[in-house]
Amino acid sequence: MTKTVAFFGLGHMGAPMSFNLLKAGFQVKGYDPVGASLDSAGSRGVEVCTTPHQTVVGADFIVSMLPHSAAVESLYLHEEKLLDQIAPDTLVIDCSTISATSARHLLAAARDKGLHAIEAPVSGGVAGAVAGTLSFMCGGDSHDVERAREILRHMGVNIFHAGPAGSGQTAKICNNMLLAIHMIGTAEALQLGVDNGLDPKVLTEIISKSSGANWSLQTYNPYPGVMENVPASNQYAGGFMVKLMCKDLGLAQRAATDSKSYTPLGSLARNLYGIHNLAGSGELDFSSIQQLFQLK
């Protein structure tokens, strides 16, 4: 029997995720406040809904992929009060990247109403959303996370259970903070090598087989020409935008301040990406941080 998914947020990430659910045989009802996004999804087979409340009627799962905490809270708690409309056997899966505090608040509110909800922020970007190879970093009750696998496995390949409510968001920002750090570090190391006469390809090959090895260097190299098929070899177009990295690094710093944790490199990474963003690079891929270390 066909199951139904109510999908909120059909933008760059949400749209291809919903298409993968369609492809897997789910019925998908969609809502997005941006008309063009909604129409576009409709033309691919998503059942277009005109109100949030209409969207959730008869849904087995609700998936939301929204840009920030305020949008999530508006949908579920404040303006739309969607938690008041959801049937008890529906599972809510919020895939948005929001603060851990906000995620904990949402899951607690759902539980208070006898509902089931988990957080499941993703990593993998638009390319991963299209290919169905996202990683989901889930937080919430084990039973609910297990149940979510039924649909998450059609949108991604790694489904992690990080811990209780808030843990998924925390894992996400820890990962992205570390990603930003080794991306900047890789850019610094390659530039230092080049400025001293090394070939960036040779240096990449050496470090890849040595203790400096990391994901940025080996699969997403920021130096133009070292790798094909990465943003660095395509004028830093596409990929994961600088302004989105700034958002995630801001969430990491907020968490660090709240928990009295100290992250000197993580803090500096936020500031360097921020300076890069202010200089007009917000829409470029985040590996464009290489340019910060080169003569304009």
Add this chain to the structure above:
Amino acid sequence: MTKTVAFFGLGHMGAPMSFNLLKAGFQVKGYDPVGASLDSAGSRGVEVCTTPHQTVVGADFIVSMLPHSAAVESLYLHEEKLLDQIAPDTLVIDCSTISATSARHLLAAARDKGLHAIEAPVSGGVAGAVAGTLSFMCGGDSHDVERAREILRHMGVNIFHAGPAGSGQTAKICNNMLLAIHMIGTAEALQLGVDNGLDPKVLTEIISKSSGANWSLQTYNPYPGVMENVPASNQYAGGFMVKLMCKDLGLAQRAATDSKSYTPLGSLARNLYGIHNLAGSGELDFSSIQQLFQLK
């Protein structure tokens, strides 16, 4: 016919490297100003020499593994003037980690005297030296680097030719700077996760399969208890000492200043390791930087 290697510097790194040459069938003549090191090597089969000049007589290869530029320059150029004693068909291989400037100077001086010399700084630490799994980052003429493989392959598994004189040292410091950056970043990310309720093992597993993946996290995890058989699970004993990382980060910063390169995370890494060193952690493994982010 047995070939002979003259080995200078029989300390924590040099001694096991020389033993691997013995095991491979080379005759090894050794010299070290520290009597105990020399005696210890002698008891393992190294032919003990009492002067540098005596050591190089009849040598096909000269290998030096010394602690700093001053020691290298003293041996080859100034006090001992060893370059004046070396036969033209001997190949000099300096494995010390010194400044690129100093390495270029040595290789040029050798060339001026009609000699053959390369730089070949290593990565892999004492464990790699013992196991014969070091990486060598060679700089110099291709022909000389090829010739060096005859002995380097018995001490290590990766033999890279980074480029002309100085390139090996540059590759080494670029690698170690990047290593320091993702080690500190990994420690920050794990602590931020733990401070927010995550299990460091679970977080390590998640990030290892995500974009934050890096060598420090995956093979040398700094959080006690996450991995067995790493210094973090043995009170940070052994491994690559904080004071040696400080030395390498100083070399990286000197190079960055000379080439007008900018490495904000690399500079901060030097300062954080320096602060850790001043606080009394110089002899600990460099993954002990985790402690900087924890309540004493």
Add this chain to the structure above:
Amino acid sequence: MTKTVAFFGLGHMGAPMSFNLLKAGFQVKGYDPVGASLDSAGSRGVEVCTTPHQTVVGADFIVSMLPHSAAVESLYLHEEKLLDQIAPDTLVIDCSTISATSARHLLAAARDKGLHAIEAPVSGGVAGAVAGTLSFMCGGDSHDVERAREILRHMGVNIFHAGPAGSGQTAKICNNMLLAIHMIGTAEALQLGVDNGLDPKVLTEIISKSSGANWSLQTYNPYPGVMENVPASNQYAGGFMVKLMCKDLGLAQRAATDSKSYTPLGSLARNLYGIHNLAGSGELDFSSIQQLFQLK
């Protein structure tokens, strides 16, 4: 005719502030949840009250000097709901250092109830509180700030009107962030000089008359022995504690994250003070950051 001040928070800062009001001829009614603080203030002439509500009866002014946002919100808005007990002609002056967001929230809530309230965080520390030489950085309506001068002038010498609600707190954290930066910078510069053979007194004298001049160097020198009567010459006892600087730097970073502002030195200052705090220096004066750069 004698005016009455209701004073909340009679700790290290609040107590001497209240005594200066007594000295100026005001009647002071005091409340503090810590019995010892309350008794001590009582022995100096403060009229001891046992509930917040009792304290504000008949008050012309209310002054609160509390440790954090939660305490302020608990008093005025949530647990004690003091805003519901205050007469319309009473002026509320909150001197606590809290987030600008929290301050705006309090002042808006007061205004909604037809009350008058300003924020007036201070700088100058315990010494300034005792001597009556504090600076007040006020935020709120001009008329209310003018009215507050009647009592603030007995506790401090500079009474600034920074702007509307939230501006006082913002000015305070901008000042303290800049203070932390030049205190650390001064410690770094003095240590660099000493490590290169200079006398810290001579170096202090030179920089004091040059472009590096700043308040930390000239009036609160962190190098032991350079100045008399500063914490550095008294084992860093007393003064403005490291843990309080950590709190203020956390507020600055929270504000920077919220407003998408970038403060690389300010962020690093928070992390360095945090590392110093974790190492066990939380109770020392903040000029003890000098120790971070010295061999233990």
Add this chain to the structure above:
Amino acid sequence: MTKTVAFFGLGHMGAPMSFNLLKAGFQVKGYDPVGASLDSAGSRGVEVCTTPHQTVVGADFIVSMLPHSAAVESLYLHEEKLLDQIAPDTLVIDCSTISATSARHLLAAARDKGLHAIEAPVSGGVAGAVAGTLSFMCGGDSHDVERAREILRHMGVNIFHAGPAGSGQTAKICNNMLLAIHMIGTAEALQLGVDNGLDPKVLTEIISKSSGANWSLQTYNPYPGVMENVPASNQYAGGFMVKLMCKDLGLAQRAATDSKSYTPLGSLARNLYGIHNLAGSGELDFSSIQQLFQLK
């Protein structure tokens, strides 16, 4: 009886310094490898010389104001070997900003030849050179420094004796490092305030009377419009150029590496000025670092 000064380096700094000596009644013989600089000085009364050797004939004092260590060493030690041409009763005063190592080397070489030499790097910039209000940070023997006052007092107002050879350069870079730190810190604090709704003039006034006070904020404010007659209110034209600050911060980092000193804020300051320089701001005044924190 008129005394004679041989002046080397008649650029932006050296030229106005030499004119102040002329005005004070000294005979000034000048040399500069740039013909236009030499001619321009000649038209103001400096006696034009065509070789270094000719310049020092009959000189009571030699003053050099050169751009870097290499130029100083070339003049006195290597190419021109000027130390071999100088009469024993001539006092050499090198005002160039060079490394402490290089300065120690020069003074030792002079002493070995029975000559008298001091280092006397300056602070105060072109404006101070023109106005005769420079600060001199002298290193060398007390007697020589005393003797130098006869001419230094006509070019500056503060003449400090920092200590033995190298101390003057060290004091200079400590000062300039601290200057860079509080300039960046001031720019960060003002931007954070403005981004949160404060008027930068009001905020400047408040911090100037509080513990955040420093030279950058109070006399050289980087926020456009806060002060008249500073570069910030003139499109950051003139003043002390970003590329020169980069040079001084590089010298500070080199010294810190050599002496195993740790300067996290000083290191970050070098990197931020370097990034600003790479982005095309090298010729702007150093207070333009404000722009790094603003949307382009």
